[in-house]
Amino acid sequence: WNFAVGNKICQIDHVNVTINTHLNFRENVTTDFFTCAGRDNCADDINQNSGNQHEYTAQAYDANNQELSAGYAWQESDDKNLIEISPLNASQTLVTANPFDGESIARVTAGDLDFTDDFRQGTSTTAVNITNALCQNPWPSLESYPYTDSAGNCNLGGSCTDSASNCNLSGSCLDFTFFTYYCRDYGDEAITADDLPAIDYTIKGVAAGYCVGGAKNGQSCPDTTDINVNSCGSGSYCYNVLKDFLFTFPEKFCEGTNNACKFDTDCSLGIKCLAANNVHWCGGANKICTTDDDCLGDDQCEKNIDSIGVRVYNNNEHLSPPAWYEKYAHNPGSYSRKEIDSYEAIVSGRTNYVGFATDKGSGIYTDMFLISHSDNYQAVTLNIYDQLIKNLKFNAGYVDNVRACTNGKYCTKDSDCPQGETCNAEKDKLARDVIRFGHLNEMKYQLEKYRGSCTGHPELACQKDSDCPNDEQGTPFVCLVKNNTYPLLSAGTYLQGSSVSVWDSWHDTFAKLLGASPLLDPINEVFCDDSTAYNDECWDKDQKKFQCDAGSHFYHYEAISGGQKYKLSTNMEYAQSGWQPGNITIDSVDKSEFCSN
Incomplete structure (x- = not known):
């Protein structure tokens, strides 16, 4: 230097x-x-x-x-x-x-x-x-660019400005530390009249929901002003919205700005509230119009009444996006996995689901971020929607991502650095840990469903009838027991009763028994000696020994107590403990018992 x-x-x-x-x-x-x-x-x-x-x-x-x-x-x-x-x-x-x-x-x-x-x-x-x-014409305007969430920005509901029905928790309006933006540039570079429209928004704070599973299934929640407390009791979780954003296309803006208005008094002194010139668009193209003749073929000129919605849901259960979707979505359909800002996500139909975390110093909280657009949408709406997702970032201003070893070398994980050094890539590590935690809970969910599920509620796992809720007439649903133990893994793996995600047995044996796709650690690497005694899965077949040196990251499943219990473990990067609510600690891989280094 x-x-x-x-x-x-x-x-x-x-x-x-x-x-x-x-x-x-x-x-x-x-x-x-x-x-x-x-x-x-x-x-x-x-x-x-x-x-x-x-x-x-x-x-x-x-x-x-x-x-x-x-x-x-x-x-x-x-x-x-x-x-x-x-x-x-x-x-x-x-x-x-x-x-x-x-x-x-x-x-x-x-x-x-x-x-x-x-x-x-x-x-x-x-x-x-x-x-x-x-971008010559960004949204929002440069003075407030990019659009960034904050505490207390609710203008409907959570700020207690309209009615008690939308503000039932002392006006909780939380900061989920995300930002996004889009570029309005379109058409003639010399003018802005033909650019994509600006959007306006309303924001609601914490709303009431209902309990899913357990004795309180269907009851209102949360019944406490502390949203981080599980008021639904053991075996049940609260399904509720923590924040609700509705983005729409207003008809008037303050002159020269992206600020929506209804009257001149809504604008700064001397600025007029004018009708937007980009309210009507050809439904199938990014083209401003005044009549159907301005559009091609059978395409029609329509006023844009579409909307884009963002909802942040409680995920105190720490489920992965697929598991959360399968458990809580109404009539869940097919989906595909993806990543958004390094976090695990899925897309199903018009909705993207992102499992993310916030850490503002008081603990790590996981939530589910949903973004979707209205049905029968215009092409211009999809353009803006796609940009908002592409530019979406989490943990703004709270979790650094220096991506440097102690010696300044670029890195994203500790194993990228010389021995003895660590990688300062806290955002990357947090995102991977959220994926790990979600995967562990998705596997727990599948392991419990391997044992049994409730009649009438196949998404609810059970081992006995009392684990299931009552129907509308108060009659308990029955637990359909499928297996008396968790997977025993008595064959098809190097070590009886165990499998790790870097072994073939993880997908060939363990995942097949669960009837689910094999979930892999985000890094999913194992390091061991260069000795010929170890194969590429770091297993010594002669000594019947598994080696996992520093920098190894994988999932480990172990059946214990004759399959009546099990243990899932992994090595976290950002934090092994401090996950809220409850200050949860994740089981780390016990190297003294399972693998040598």
Whole structure:
């Protein structure tokens, strides 16, 4: 590194970055956006030099948040040359965007002031995740770009402004730390009149739901102002909406803005509320129209009355998106798996389901994010919907993703780093842990259904009749017992009663018994000696021994007590404990009993 020199010596604990543009000033940030590049007149330029510059300032702190003098070294992780950083060895630098879309990372390391003395200040690295999304007419407008969730932003229901029916939990309006955006550019580059329409929104806070399973099945929940408490009791969970967003296409906007209005008084002083000129569109094309003659063939000119909805559901059960969908969706159909911002997701029909987590310092909470659009939609609605999903990011401002080893090398996981070093990629690790937790609970759900399920409720697992709810007449449903034990794995695996997700027996034996697709750890790697004694699954057939060295990640199933119990375990990356509610700890793989290292 080439470090600038200062004069105060103390141990560095962390480093923060402040970003200054012509439009705003943001402190302690980890994300930045460029919507304009290659010009010297971009609206957010810090100065009028060629290009599009944002001013970055790094500041080192000790453990007590006292400012320290330090040397600074900047670097970019950018294979596509999306950004330029200059200078590289000062606390304050300019970041310039090149005219290409994509994502890059600007890292800064604060370190020793003087390498000639015996005192070592230590080092700390942080990063800003940069997105180049070049667009002349973005939504929302640059002043509030991108659209970011926040606590207390509910304008219907959760803020207790309309009626008690929509505000039954002391106005809980939670921050789910996501952001998204879309580009309105379309048609003639010289004008905005033919661009995609801007959307407006209403937001409701926490709503009441109902219990699923157990003795309280069908009863209202939550019956407490603490939404993180399972008020449905043992064997049951609350199915309820934590936040509800409805995006629509308004007919009027404040002149020159993306702000919807009804009257001039809804706009800033001197700004008029004008009718939007992009309300009517050809139903099958991204084309503004006034009559059917403006559209091709049989396509019709229609007013856009579509909507895009986002709902965040309680997932205190920590289910994966497929398991949550199969248990809670009405008449679940087929679906396909995908990833959205590194989190596991599925898509079924017009709806995407994302299993994500928030961690704002008080524990890790998993929830289910649903985004869908109305039926009989216009092509322009689908265009906007697809962009909102493509640009969706979680954990904004709370979980860093530096993606650097201790020595500064790019990484996404610890095994990418030299021995003894760890990878600072907390967002990646959190997303993988959420997938792991969801997979473990999906497997638990399948393991319980392997034992039995309720008549009339095949989605509810059971082992005895009392595990099932009553029907509408109060008659208990019957438990259809299928197996008296959990899978014994008495054959078809290296080690009787056990299987791991890096072995063939995981899908050839274990998954087939469950009648489910085999779920794999997001990394699903095992490391062992190069010795010829071990095969590529790290099993020593002579010693009947499994080896799993540092950096190994897999799922382990073990039948115990003659199949009356079982154990599922995995090694988490972000956190083995602290999962809420209940401060849950995930069982880690017991290397002393199961594998050597």
